[in-house]
Amino acid sequence: MDKMWSGRFSAGASSLLDEFNASIMYDRKLYKEDIEGSLAHASMLAKQEILTTEELRQITDGLSKIMSEIESEEFEWNISDEDLHMAIEKRLTVLIGDAGKKLHTARSRNDQVAVDFRRWVLKRDKDIVDALKLLMKEVLVVAQKHTTTLIPGMTHLQHAQPTNFGFHLGAYLSMFKRDIKRFEDSYKRNNVSPLGCAALAGTPHNIDRDMTAQMLGFDSVSVNCLDTVSDRDFALEILFNISTMMMHISRLSEELVMWSSYEFGFVELSDEYSTGSSIMPQKKNPDVPELLRGKTGRVYGSLMGLLTVMKGLPLAYNKDTQEDKEGVFDSVETALLSLEILKEAIKTMEVKAHNMQKACSVGHLAATDLADYLVEKCDIPFREAHFITGRAVAKSEELNIDLSDIELSYLQEIDKRIKEDVLEFLVLKNSMNARTSAGGTSTIRTKEQLEEFSNFLKI
Numbered sequence: 229m230d231k232m233w234s235g236r237f238s239a240g241a242s243s244l245l246d247e248f249n250a251s252i253m254y255d256r257k258l259y260k261e262d263i264e265g266s267l268a269h270a271s272m273l274a275k276q277e278i279l280t281t282e283e284l285r286q287i288t289d290g291l292s293k294i295m296s297e298i299e300s301e302e303f304e305w306n307i308s309d310e311d312l313h314m315a316i317e318k319r320l321t322v323l324i325g326d327a328g329k330k331l332h333t334a335r336s337r338n339d340q341v342a343v344d345f346r347r348w349v350l351k352r353d354k355d356i357v358d359a360l361k362l363l364m365k366e367v368l369v370v371a372q373k374h375t376t377t378l379i380p381g382m383t384h385l386q387h388a389q390p391t392n393f394g395f396h397l398g399a400y401l402s403m404f405k406r407d408i409k410r411f412e413d414s415y416k417r418n419n420v421s422p423l424g425c426a427a428l429a430g431t432p433h434n435i436d437r438d439m440t441a442q443m444l445g446f447d448s449v450s451v452n453c454l455d456t457v458s459d460r461d462f463a464l465e466i467l468f469n470i471s472t473m474m475m476h477i478s479r480l481s482e483e484l485v486m487w488s489s490y491e492f493g494f495v496e497l498s499d500e501y502s503t504g505s506s507i508m509p510q511k512k513n514p515d516v517p518e519l520l521r522g523k524t525g526r527v528y529g530s531l532m533g534l535l536t537v538m539k540g541l542p543l544a545y546n547k548d549t550q551e552d553k554e555g556v557f558d559s560v561e562t563a564l565l566s567l568e569i570l571k572e573a574i575k576t577m578e579v580k581a582h583n584m585q586k587a588c589s590v591g592h593l594a595a596t597d598l599a600d601y602l603v604e605k606c607d608i609p610f611r612e613a614h615f616i617t618g619r620a621v622a623k624s625e626e627l628n629i630d631l632s633d634i635e636l637s638y639l640q641e642i643d644k645r646i647k648e649d650v651l652e653f654l655v656l657k658n659s660m661n662a663r664t665s666a667g668g669t670s671t672i673r674t675k676e677q678l679e680e681f682s683n684f685l686k687i
């Protein structure tokens with residue numbers, strides 16, 4: 229009968245219940261936020277003359293002793309204490325006696341856990357943004373080196389138009405920049421204090437919520453207590469933001485896997501970030517991008533898991549909500565590790581520019597340019613130009629050459645209006661550089677885009 233809530237019970241909890249009900253095995257991760265929250269709460273209670281200065285001193289000393297006990301791993305975590313909030317309060321009472329029992333005045337574990345978890349999530353928003361910026365910097369370094377390196381631009385995984393590798397990486401930089409904005413937006417929206425909402429309805433005690441909000445670094449206090457203690461959309465937001473970021477990482481990973489195959493040969497991952505096979509001695513496997521692709525699924529699982537936990541809950545707090553933490557902890561850890569290893573893999577990979585350029589010489593990448601030539605120089609309507617170009621492609625196939633290598637005479641056999649100046653249009657580099665519209669692939673436009681990312685990252 230040592231439970232803090234045992235007053236109305238006549239029999240103790242079964243050990244099976246203890247095991248089932250407890251969150252202490254994982255919510256101990258929140259110890260810093262929990263102790264800081266209690267320190268702010270106690271200071272406010274003292275300022276409002278709900279606690280005496282002496283009681284505040286005892287609570288402050290007790291909590292800082294507990295902080296060092298936890299950090300030096302002397303603290304005893306006990307499953308029968310249920311969660312970290314009760315474990316810390318119990319220890320405080322052992323250390324300082326009656327003053328410890330007063331700390332929970334005008335507070336509930338419902339607002340307490342909402343404060344702790346929210347602050348933990350807000351810190352991780354920042355950590356992920358920092359790590360994502362470091363990854364972007366490495367991607368940008370590679371992109372800046374390759375603004376003239378031709379690579380086949382594809383749709384449906386079929387050769388489409390020539391682009392440059394810097395432009396291709398610029399697409400990922402755009403995605404990552406939006407990801408950063410998403411984390412920053414969530415941070416701003418969710419930086420409101422739940423403390424003082426108590427169990428669900430506020431408290432009759434004369435508390436000062438603004439003071440605790442300010443002490444804990446929140447921008448403001450939450451508006452409605454019933455909402456605040458039951459809502460977990462701040463946790464869903466970080467899960468969604470991580471999921472979207474991982475989806476982008478996964479698409480890049482998929483390309484890295486393809487590009488490292490013999491068939492593509494566009495990049496070679498460094499030995500440090502590749503693995504071997506236990507049976508096939510020649511193998512060098514791209515496990516890092518494959519695992520990044522795989523871990524994306526695991527993060528989606530956490531997002532779907534919490535959405536499902538939340539969807540049928542009546543207001544306000546329900547114990548189901550305790551299931552909010554593990555998926556978030558796991559996803560944040562996965563995200564930070566993924567960002568770090570992808571950064572290293574990109575930094576150390578070899579870009580095989582020659583193979584990228586070679587791949588451009590098949591698949592008639594200049595076909596659109598021929599059609600554009602017919603429109604621009606011969607005043608032929610686009611639909612007809614498309615047809616004529618189709619004939620030229622068929623001729624090239626028959627000759628077993630790429631359209632960019634076709635002789636003028638063959639083109640003129642197909643349409644007399646074609647002049648010698650067409651050959652310039654069919655040069656692949658010219659084709660890439662011709663796309664000068666805003667956001668296009670020409671080297672000039674690519675450099676402008678990369679400049680934007682460089683300004684964003686302030687390098």
Ligand code: ARG
Nearest residue numbers: 251311337338341545549550
């Ligand atoms: N361990 C709980 C959680 O993580 C803390 C809040 C419990 N509140 C309650 N009224 N049982 O959600």
